Amino acid sequence: MIKHILKLIFLIQIILLISCTKESSNNLDNSTGSSNLKDSTILNVSYGIDSQQTFDIYLPAKRDLNTPVIISLHGGAWKAGDKKELNYYNNLILSKWKNVAIVNLNYRLASNAKKIHHNEIIEDIDSVVKFVIRNNSKYYISSKIGIMGTSAGGHLSMIYAYKYNNNIKCVGNFFGPSIINDWTWYNSFNIWLGGYVGDIITEYVGQKWDTTAYKAVSPYWNVSSTSQPTIIFHGNLDPIVPLNHSKWHYAKLKTLGVKTEYYEYIAAHGFDNTQSADAINKLIAFFKIYLK
Numbered sequence: 001m002i003k004h005i006l007k008l009i010f011l012i013q014i015i016l017l018i019s020c021t022k023e024s025s026n027n028l029d030n031s032t033g034s035s036n037l038k039d040s041t042i043l044n045v046s047y048g049i050d051s052q053q054t055f056d057i058y059l060p061a062k063r064d065l066n067t068p069v070i071i072s073l074h075g076g077a078w079k080a081g082d083k084k085e086l087n088y089y090n091n092l093i094l095s096k097w098k099n100v101a102i103v104n105l106n107y108r109l110a111s112n113a114k115k116i117h118h119n120e121i122i123e124d125i126d127s128v129v130k131f132v133i134r135n136n137s138k139y140y141i142s143s144k145i146g147i148m149g150t151s152a153g154g155h156l157s158m159i160y161a162y163k164y165n166n167n168i169k170c171v172g173n174f175f176g177p178s179i180i181n182d183w184t185w186y187n188s189f190n191i192w193l194g195g196y197v198g199d200i201i202t203e204y205v206g207q208k209w210d211t212t213a214y215k216a217v218s219p220y221w222n223v224s225s226t227s228q229p230t231i232i233f234h235g236n237l238d239p240i241v242p243l244n245h246s247k248w249h250y251a252k253l254k255t256l257g258v259k260t261e262y263y264e265y266i267a268a269h270g271f272d273n274t275q276s277a278d279a280i281n282k283l284i285a286f287f288k289i290y291l292k
Contacts, residue, residue: 067100072086
């Protein structure tokens with residue numbers, strides 16, 4: 001039941017996003033690299049034995065070893081979703097930022113039956129990041145990497161950067177939770193998710209409520225003064241992820257002296273085309289500063 005409702009939620013988000021016409025990513029006149037290479041898209045590159053361990057890589061024309069990279073992570077409450085859900089955002093970035101590469105990945109989804117939890121998902125993200133770095137000369141891109149994601153993907157982007165890889169240069173969080181040990185949220189029934197939030201978090205973390213374990217996977221509790229610059233976007237009508245997660249996270253980043261920006265929209269769990277375009281423009285401007 002929960003999975004069917006999750007699929008419906010993300011299908012609605014996709015419909016809202018896809019309706020906007022994208023600009024062509026093949027406009028070479030606006031490319032800023034130095035090579036004569038043409039743009040290239042490689043789909044479903046396998047990085048493991050599981051069918052979910054694949055990624056797509058979008059390589060811009062004229063790319064060179066200074067071309068920055070964005071890792072893109074989909075949402076879906078950690079247990080659902082697919083990389084294609086971020087195609088709209090990725091295409092919008094490519095249309096506006098001609099000299100950037102994007103790696104859009106699937107990761108193994110949380111599952112009690114398959115024993116896939118936080119650690120296994122982080123392993124997948126780490127495998128792809130390391131693969132990109134090892135093969136940067138093959139793809140003719142740099143090892144300067146930013147990471148972004150929506151919903152659960154936003155959470156994964158933050159916790160991976162803050163706790164597991166300090167080589168990530170910047171982070172973009174679109175309405176992702178930052179305080180997994182939020183008891184009020186954990187103990188709530190969410191009609192949009194079709195069940196208790198705690199059941200979903202338990203499957204992601206791999207155990208029921210435990211303050212120490214849940215803080216360990218919370219971006220809010222893993223950020224420090226040396227954490228990566230982070231830009232945050234959230235809808236103030238979000239019925240799934242509490243708005244205060246982003247507000248409190250932003251306030252903590254500022255207190256710690258971490259470069260950060262926060263933008264709030266009149267929106268639910270996802271943005272309309274105008275809001276999405278505005279958010280992507282802001283993300284690009286922010287990432288360009290830290291992916292030089």
